[in-house]
Amino acid sequence: MQNTAIIRIHCPDQRGIVANVTDFIYRHNGNILYLDQHTDRAEERFFMRVEWDLDGFAIAPEKLQQTFEEAIATPMQMVWTLNFSSQIPRMAIFVSRASHCLYDLLARYSAGELNVEIPLIISNHNDLEQVANQFGIPYFHLPLTKDNKPEVEAEQIRLCKEYTVDFIVLARYMQILSSEFNALYPNRIINIHHSFLPAFAGAKPYHAAHSRGVKLIGATGHYVTSDLDAGPIIEQDVIKISHHDTVQSLVQKGKDVEKMVLSRAVQAHIDRKTLVYKNKTIIFA
Amino acid sequence: MQNTAIIRIHCPDQRGIVANVTDFIYRHNGNILYLDQHTDRAEERFFMRVEWDLDGFAIAPEKLQQTFEEAIATPMQMVWTLNFSSQIPRMAIFVSRASHCLYDLLARYSAGELNVEIPLIISNHNDLEQVANQFGIPYFHLPLTKDNKPEVEAEQIRLCKEYTVDFIVLARYMQILSSEFNALYPNRIINIHHSFLPAFAGAKPYHAAHSRGVKLIGATGHYVTSDLDAGPIIEQDVIKISHHDTVQSLVQKGKDVEKMVLSRAVQAHIDRKTLVYKNKTIIFA
Amino acid sequence: MQNTAIIRIHCPDQRGIVANVTDFIYRHNGNILYLDQHTDRAEERFFMRVEWDLDGFAIAPEKLQQTFEEAIATPMQMVWTLNFSSQIPRMAIFVSRASHCLYDLLARYSAGELNVEIPLIISNHNDLEQVANQFGIPYFHLPLTKDNKPEVEAEQIRLCKEYTVDFIVLARYMQILSSEFNALYPNRIINIHHSFLPAFAGAKPYHAAHSRGVKLIGATGHYVTSDLDAGPIIEQDVIKISHHDTVQSLVQKGKDVEKMVLSRAVQAHIDRKTLVYKNKTIIFA
Amino acid sequence: MQNTAIIRIHCPDQRGIVANVTDFIYRHNGNILYLDQHTDRAEERFFMRVEWDLDGFAIAPEKLQQTFEEAIATPMQMVWTLNFSSQIPRMAIFVSRASHCLYDLLARYSAGELNVEIPLIISNHNDLEQVANQFGIPYFHLPLTKDNKPEVEAEQIRLCKEYTVDFIVLARYMQILSSEFNALYPNRIINIHHSFLPAFAGAKPYHAAHSRGVKLIGATGHYVTSDLDAGPIIEQDVIKISHHDTVQSLVQKGKDVEKMVLSRAVQAHIDRKTLVYKNKTIIFA
Known part of the structure; x- marks a missing residue:
């Protein structure tokens, strides 16, 4: 089974969310496996799930929470969770x-x-x-x-x-x-x-x-x-x-x-x- | 289109309902096209719909209501309706x-x-x-x-x-x-x-x-x-x-x-x- | 669980099948629990399943096959099977x-x-x-x-x-x-x-x-x-x-x-x- | 009704497709309304549809085909089509x-x-x-x-x-x-x-x-x-x-x-x- 990271996000709808998130993964050499997003226009809220292969990814798993928080989540006011496929619930x-x-x-x-x-x-x-x-x-x-x-x-x-x-x-x-x-x-x-x-x-x-x-x-x-x-x-x-x-x-x-x-x-x-x-x-x- | 009679019935559940109704149609030379019945055991109530071809049927349409009422419906305490396919609603x-x-x-x-x-x-x-x-x-x-x-x-x-x-x-x-x-x-x-x-x-x-x-x-x-x-x-x-x-x-x-x-x-x-x-x-x- | 008999039938379509079968059960003091029938007009073939309570039924189970065969099935050219709910397959x-x-x-x-x-x-x-x-x-x-x-x-x-x-x-x-x-x-x-x-x-x-x-x-x-x-x-x-x-x-x-x-x-x-x-x-x- | 542009794409699967496309729209001041993508791993092929609001978009509609082709589609070997919601089929x-x-x-x-x-x-x-x-x-x-x-x-x-x-x-x-x-x-x-x-x-x-x-x-x-x-x-x-x-x-x-x-x-x-x-x-x- 692939070793993947999964991020689920919601945040105020705004320009550039998908671009920022996917660019973050792309720049760190991540290969996106699944991406799904949804905008609730009545609520002006954006929702997204992205899963990518950690093989070759430039950020160590234990640094990912903090790095993404600072680079992307905080600036875009995201409520988000990070999971790894290796964590079996x-x-x-x-x-x-x-x-x-x-x-x-x-x-x-x-x-x-x-x-x-x-x-x-x-x-x-x-x-x-x-x-x-x-x-x-x-x-x-x-x-x-x-x-x-x-x-x-x-x-x-x-x-x-x-x-x-x-x-x-x-x-x-x-x-x-x-x-x-x-x-x-x-x-x-x-x-x-x-x-x-x-x-x-x-x-x-x-x-x-x-x-x-x-x-x-x-x-x-x-x-x-x-x-x-x-x-x-x-x-x-x-x-x-x-x-x-x-x-x-x-x-x-x-x-x-x-x-x-x-x-x-x-x-x-x-x-x-x-x-x-x-x-x-x-x-x- | 066939000229048919349609009877819908409900009555207290009791022995012989299907036998009586189908025998009535059979004896008067009717050919049953559709028959469906249901028994609600909790309510002890019987329900039935039967439709038959009037071609060759021995009872004239205008006599059917009274004949069936006397022969079958009254003795079995039926609440029932008679329709003819020739009546277009x-x-x-x-x-x-x-x-x-x-x-x-x-x-x-x-x-x-x-x-x-x-x-x-x-x-x-x-x-x-x-x-x-x-x-x-x-x-x-x-x-x-x-x-x-x-x-x-x-x-x-x-x-x-x-x-x-x-x-x-x-x-x-x-x-x-x-x-x-x-x-x-x-x-x-x-x-x-x-x-x-x-x-x-x-x-x-x-x-x-x-x-x-x-x-x-x-x-x-x-x-x-x-x-x-x-x-x-x-x-x-x-x-x-x-x-x-x-x-x-x-x-x-x-x-x-x-x-x-x-x-x-x-x-x-x-x-x-x-x-x-x-x-x-x-x-x- | 009720002790029932189940008959499944097919035979050439003809007048009086339901009347004959249900009357047979009724005359021998059987209470029909389920009855479903179907006529295939293209094949001119009639199909029926009837299940009744054997409690108080006048014919002994071991005589039922022969009695129904002679009284109903043979005259109406039925292909049929008899089962009892007591027979667990x-x-x-x-x-x-x-x-x-x-x-x-x-x-x-x-x-x-x-x-x-x-x-x-x-x-x-x-x-x-x-x-x-x-x-x-x-x-x-x-x-x-x-x-x-x-x-x-x-x-x-x-x-x-x-x-x-x-x-x-x-x-x-x-x-x-x-x-x-x-x-x-x-x-x-x-x-x-x-x-x-x-x-x-x-x-x-x-x-x-x-x-x-x-x-x-x-x-x-x-x-x-x-x-x-x-x-x-x-x-x-x-x-x-x-x-x-x-x-x-x-x-x-x-x-x-x-x-x-x-x-x-x-x-x-x-x-x-x-x-x-x-x-x-x-x-x- | 909103005036939107719709792009449908397929191309060889590769890193950075979503990032590139969404960044292109984002940089030119486009607001993405719908985005859906799919990767066929067996075929190693990527598929995407993106629709964005043209209100305030920095590229004129008549320049969009050529601009996107040169900036994104050609480098990524995309087969793609551009439509405008204003074109009623x-x-x-x-x-x-x-x-x-x-x-x-x-x-x-x-x-x-x-x-x-x-x-x-x-x-x-x-x-x-x-x-x-x-x-x-x-x-x-x-x-x-x-x-x-x-x-x-x-x-x-x-x-x-x-x-x-x-x-x-x-x-x-x-x-x-x-x-x-x-x-x-x-x-x-x-x-x-x-x-x-x-x-x-x-x-x-x-x-x-x-x-x-x-x-x-x-x-x-x-x-x-x-x-x-x-x-x-x-x-x-x-x-x-x-x-x-x-x-x-x-x-x-x-x-x-x-x-x-x-x-x-x-x-x-x-x-x-x-x-x-x-x-x-x-x-x-």
Whole structure:
């Protein structure tokens, strides 16, 4: 695999941004592999992701943050992040009882399709411990009662720190995290909601969809914020349903959309192709 | 074109419904062309549509209503309707300023694809009078002010009666009809709403979609009830969008979904393939 | 789970088929749960699937075949099959090296979503033995050389008989079975081909798709016949691609379509909702 | 509407292309509105589209071609084209008897959605003359016999020259143009083929699709080359069908895909977002 640097930027729209950034890379002997940019004219804001080969690049990786900051980012008022492809992100998975999203993630992981490490799985039930064991991943069963949520969260946080987790995937975890928890991982907790948000936010969306008589159901992968089911959307999809469908068949059909949407959202995050700005997510090509 | 009879039924679920209905048609020498049925087990309700060739059928069309009522419908507590393919429904189109849905309907009509008559088009603006003229359809311009809605509705109703309208299509009419108006055409007014309901009901759904940062937009064809944007859904579809889309490009892309969804909903209604029960729409095959 | 009988029929189109079949069930005190029928007017052929609750049914299961044959099937020249929901079909899975389809099937199986037994997995490689072990399913590694195909097929057949296999799923097996093998399991071998057939039949469809510059790629689940990639199609789907895609990214994106299409095809077969007639597959509702 | 310049480029992949191009625009006081680029690593070829506001741009439009050629294009071995948004392309439409694609194009044109002029419509039949008249567009009826094709093509070419046509849309024209004709408008004739190519190339694709028993049908918008149905693909889409569909219903359902795919392909061409390289079409964002 190539050793690359990835920069994601947003800044006030102004002349010369692309020229300055690409010239910076070019002058230091970098070969751009991917470049995608977007201008939000209503917000007068510019967004960019650029990835280049570090082979032969004139600036040492450990100097890159400071050099780019001074040469380009500060003058152009950029908010930006630097990543290296050699940094493999570490992903915790939180689950409850349903296995479909977990299996889909682990099957991709096991096939080497997700450039990620999965140091642990956390659940409030023990139903999926066997699945974790199949894939040789540590499984922590932290049962929730109506009284022990603060203690459980404290233990979840302790585990995520111990295992140096970079981001968390709620793979049908079905529990609401506290604002304090969310604040520890801003734009780094991905949830799958089983409806095409903003329709049917909250509990039991398939029941609500059945009751309303919609002709399609969907799923939404989004970053978690303290506003329930209102965080920045990463990926959505739907499938057609009909009057033949019961709540049970919606739940069943919905699983396919849920797992595909979640896996695509997670893939985009792992590939550092997402950028959140004002409750929306840019997905770079 | 074949001369057929179409019966749509719903009744309490019970043994022998299909046997009784098909045997009735069979005994009277009818040849079934289409049969579709559905059982809603939660509601313990049975739904059926059957269409058969009247050529050689032993019961005269004018006797069919009474004969079937006595022999089958009453004993089985059926709510049912009888139609003949020879009855071409008469459809009024209400429009405002946007032409895409109107053109799509009229292009299909003009090509002989919709088995319908379109005796008139009504609008609160005169922008589309030229389109009506292109297709030789009478156009009535009834401007709306904040004060004259009752008078305009009275005139709309008078025109619909004068032109013996069977059902009404709101092809981006953008105005809310009164409950009294709706009550005159129960399950016979079809609206296109420019979102995947129940998301973004009400005004300016594309603005709301853009603001929320959704990754797909949609449209919903539904029967109008006195509950705004909450009537029985006939057809829905969506298309993918991205962070590149502005409100204007959403409006533009949305037009394609709107016109396709509306035309499919209208087609299903014209073909007598819809049946409303408790705010949901069965769409028969 | 309900104890049901399922009949699938095709016969010359004629008056009274639905009436006769439903009346037969009704008279013997059966409660129809699902009924779907189709008439192919060009072929003058009628197709039907009916499923009813055996609770309280007046004919004993072991008499049903003969009773229906004499009362209904023979007089109406029906080709038909009878199944009971209590008969759980036994499915062999043939794989090669790619794990995505296998994982998707096993994840559904493990979650109790497929009403099937999976007595064995057969492969020409040992890459996926670990996956089989994860799920506790016997795995047989039968390496193929250019010389030993007859011996391997003989052993595959022996194993399928020993494990009383009802049907076989080629989950990216990548090998062509002999006509003799296919003849042993007519309409009971399901293959996933990694293109939207008939486009790109044969080897390396993603290379061909990339070379042709198509804007969508797909997958086809079909019954295997002695005509390569030309058997009756059960299920197809596509996804959009772009000029950004390389052969490698097509292979990767294609996996998602392949596994979903194969799992849906397998589901339809397990639910006895498929019926093959003249190289086409009816999929009943 | 903004007055913009649009440059489409392809050249050997090399360092500094984006930097050079964007710096050129930036130094001359241009504000980039859209930039999209693509690198085909297998071909070692770079592709780019950039559009910028000419307001305040330091190079006069009539000098731009030469200045960019000398400063950037020649040194980097670019194959490139320059367009101005103020140049409204002139589009001829060729039709036969089916109206759906023509209506869809004209409805969009009439609503001001296509930034194009349509100086004439040419047909081998007179069925659609009335449609042309509705929109006030000159219609030329040039009947084809098996003997007069050269004369008809000569007249078609004469008309296209007389009306200074930039590109031609075959909106279900159903006739094959000669290689000589095609050579006059390289990558400037857009055809809609009524299948998801390469499946069902040639005549009667819906009959072929029905016969093969596919579960989806599609349409392909492509540039015409002398290789029948093998030109660079611009846009494709499909819809699901079922065993219920007859050839007639496929034809009917297919119309919706055809018109949407063709209109999207035409839109991309008008917006100068397409670039053909080696029988594939890049579609810029």
